[in-house]
Amino acid sequence: MAVFVLDQQKKPLMPCPEKRARRLLERDRAVVVKRYPFAIRLKDRVGGELQPIRIKLDPGSKQTGIAIVRESQGVDPETGEITSKISVFNLLQLHHRGLTISKNLTSRCAMRRRRRSNLRYRGARFDNRTKPKGWLAPSLQHRVNTTINWVNKLQRFAPIATLSQELVRFDLQQIESPEISGVEYQQGELQGYEVRKYLLDKWDRKCAYCGVEQVPLEIEHIVPKSAGGSNKVSNLTLACRPCNQKKGSQALDIFLANKPELLQRIKAQAKKPLKDAAIVNSTRWALANALKTTRLPVELASGGRTQFNRVRLDIPKSHALDAACVGVVEAVQDWNKPILEINCAGRGRYQRTRLDKFGFPRGYLMRKKSVFGFQTGDIVKAVVTKGKKVGEYVGRIAIRASGHFDITTGDEKVSGISYKYCQMISRNDGYGYFLQPKAVRRLATPVALSLPALKDGVSRAF
Structure with missing residues (x-):
């Protein structure tokens, strides 16, 4: 990196x-x-x-990919045309804690309601407040705030000149050809890619019938077109080629007659809207407006364009690598780099006690915020030379008044490490960090880039 x-x-x-x-x-x-x-x-x-550096963002409901790139121009030796290439400097992946915020707010609401109704009477006040225009729920506003905070932080470390954000419904095809209309508008270069991106997220990139992963998947009609099925996303799913050929033009009830549980699950999933898409749609313009406050030029690009670039360049799937493919991209260099995983962990809480299931105090937390010079969330290196836990550990700590801390290293948690073995690496800044190894280039998969994905009911692999 x-x-x-x-x-x-x-x-x-x-x-x-x-x-x-x-x-x-x-x-x-x-x-x-x-x-x-x-x-x-x-x-x-x-x-x-200095050379201009661009920050590219791929916002998601749970993660946001960040790519720091440099754009350079060259001349194609064969055609003599000017081409632009992107060199990747750093890849970051920001993990949001919106779900945790939502659960905490729901829990606090339930506790307040119980205390108000059972312990003492006080009139409800939930309808006394008005929400300002453009208000977002705290779990959604958190995604916007953490993303813009990291953009501002990176501006202090690199000469950032421009920004790019994936805006899912931004129409690049109309910008390229403003007079396009009718059938021509539906049969452009990016036809089907928005639908494919939606289906991949909705069906977890697995075959709906056998659950296989890491294979070429095809768009499959739940109700066959020969039986009157449409191209609506509620009638589309993903299937591997063997399952797609095996089902053929059979009705879903007949094809899965011996698997009633799988049949019910597919029917329920087909009608279920994609919550992640709703979250991204709710915050996309709020994030775009927040980026404009940096007074830097902001490029807005389509999600279908991002997937089109990634598939064309044969780049593995991840939010950080998706960010590198946002916008108009001809070539991406040096993309196979380690990814810095950033977890939003917070800076602690004001709660001085833990609660039982009835909302009453269950023990009390210590008042000190620092023990022997360490705070919860600090990143330390502990070299244990004796005892049962001999070894070297690097990670975030959770302090205890006794001086024996818990250290979280990736997916492992080690308890009872004395402060005497700990050496400070980085003070708590509200985030946890983990370096992910380099991505592995996937096997080439058959992709129909120039043909419509749903034309004449023919399924295309991607």
Whole structure:
């Protein structure tokens, strides 16, 4: 991954490779400013030549992909045309905690209602307040706030010149050809890609009939077109080629006559709307308007265009790599990099006690926020040399008054590590960090890029 560089006056310079940053630190020409994302400050340099860097965003309901890229132009040796290429500097994946916020608010509401009704009487006040225009629920506003916070944070570490955001319903085809209309509008280059992206998310990228993953999937009609089935998304599902051919033009009830549970599940899933799409649609314009407050040029691109670019360039699926494919992209270089996973963990809470299922106190939390110089959420390195837990652990800690902390390293949690073995790496900033290994290029899958996906009822693999 590229290392962010600041000059002597803490102004952002161009990112540099890890090897060069290591040399600067070894020669005492730079100091570490921040561990996550890794940034250094030069001691003997002020200013320098800069190139425009773009931040690309792929907002999601649970995760938001962030790609920091540099755009460069070149000349095609065969045609002589000017081409633009994107070089990826860093890939980040921001994990939101909107679901946790929603559950906490629901729990608090239930506790208040119980106390009000059973312990003392007080009139309900839920209808006394008016919501301002453009109000979003706290769990949705959290997604917008954390994303814009990271954009502002990255602006302090890199010379960001432009921003790009995936706006699911933005119509690039009409921009390219404003006079397009009628049937021509429905048979453009991106026809079917918005539907495919929706179906992939709705059916969890699995075959609806056998559950197989990591294979070419095809759009399949639940009610066959020969029996009057339509191309509505409620009548579409995903199937692998063997299942699609096996079902053929049979009715779903006949094809799954011996699997009643699977039959009911597919019928229920087909009618169920995609909650993730509703969340993204609710926050997409709020995020776009928040990005415009940075006073940087903002490019808005279609979700279908993102998937079209990713499939054409044969890039694996992830939110961070999707972000690199947002907008008009001809080629992507150096995309196979580790991804920095960022978990929104919060900065603690004001609650001084835990509650039982009836809403009454169950023990009390300690009043101290710091124990032996450590706080919950700090990232530490613990080298245990004796005892049952001998080893080296790096992760977030949860403090205890006794001085024996819990350390969370990725998916593992280790309890009872003494503060004497802990060495501070990074103070708590409300986020947890984990470095994901490089992506593995998937096997090439047959994709119909130029043919309509649903024309004449023919299923296409993607």
